[in-house]
Amino acid sequence: MKLYYHPASTSCRPPMLFAAEANIPLEYELVDIFTGEQYKPAFESVNPNHLVPVLEDGDFRLTEASAILKYLADKIDSPQYPKDLKERARVNERMDWFNTQLNREFNYGFLYPQIFGFLKRSSPEVQDATVQWGKERSQKWLKVMNDHILGPGNNYVCGDRITIADYLGAAMLGVGEITGCKFSDYPNVCAWLGRMKALSSWSKVHEAITGYAQSIKDQPMVTV
Numbered sequence: 001m002k003l004y005y006h007p008a009s010t011s012c013r014p015p016m017l018f019a020a021e022a023n024i025p026l027e028y029e030l031v032d033i034f035t036g037e038q039y040k041p042a043f044e045s046v047n048p049n050h051l052v053p054v055l056e057d058g059d060f061r062l063t064e065a066s067a068i069l070k071y072l073a074d075k076i077d078s079p080q081y082p083k084d085l086k087e088r089a090r091v092n093e094r095m096d097w098f099n100t101q102l103n104r105e106f107n108y109g110f111l112y113p114q115i116f117g118f119l120k121r122s123s124p125e126v127q128d129a130t131v132q133w134g135k136e137r138s139q140k141w142l143k144v145m146n147d148h149i150l151g152p153g154n155n156y157v158c159g160d161r162i163t164i165a166d167y168l169g170a171a172m173l174g175v176g177e178i179t180g181c182k183f184s185d186y187p188n189v190c191a192w193l194g195r196m197k198a199l200s201s202w203s204k205v206h207e208a209i210t211g212y213a214q215s216i217k218d219q220p221m222v223t224v
């Protein structure tokens with residue numbers, strides 16, 4: 001199987017981390033999204049959304065990090081995507097929540113406008129309002145995560161065992177950690193992120209984004 005990817009991409013890290021931890025051999029094909037390779041005809045024919053990741057398994061192509069994680073887990077019959085109806089529904093619920101609540105407001109609404117030039121808003125007023133709004137919304141979701149999703153009996157987001165939902169969520173929050181968020185008001189979130197960072201492949205998979213964060217470390221950042 002082949003994964004079209006970019007190492008600095010938050011959406012690529014979950015399948016990369018899961019594949020590394022589960023010893024799933026993947027051929028990696030770099031798509032340089034910083035130079036616009038995703039818009040060139042060669043990649044457009046692979047994914048007309050112009051986005052990575054894309055998984056290729058023979059003549060089957062799959063986009064969306066969440067769907068790719070589920071496919072990889074099922075392909076190897078992984079207990080990290082349980083078969084039991086309710087357990088699986090819980091994993092799906094958490095993954096949808098990460099994609100549609102946390103990622104949208106924590107990354108796209110709060111961090112990315114601060115760290116990626118092309119997402120900076122057009123005036124300082126709009127930028128400040130965007131970041132403030134994103135921060136407030138992120139705090140809401142982090143509190144839900146801290147108080148209701150994680151905690152005693154829930155070392156991971158679906159209970160006491162790691163699932164593919166943890167891979168998705170940890171990559172999304174990992175960007176914050178790397179850019180200076182301490183999450184100190186959310187001790188359960190900190191402890192969970194610590195458990196995820198202890199995975200043996202974590203550092204390698206996060207090398208590129210850690211390097212990027214290092215390059216902007218003197219830039220002022222609003223954090224949580």
Ligand SMILES: N[C@@H](CCC(=O)N[C@@H](CS)C(=O)NCC(=O)O)C(=O)O
Binds near residue numbers: 009033038050064066
């Ligand atoms: N919903 C997609 C989002 C993928 C995505 O946003 N990929 C970004 C990198 S993290 C990308 O390829 N961006 C290129 C661009 O916007 O031109 C998923 O979960 O896989």
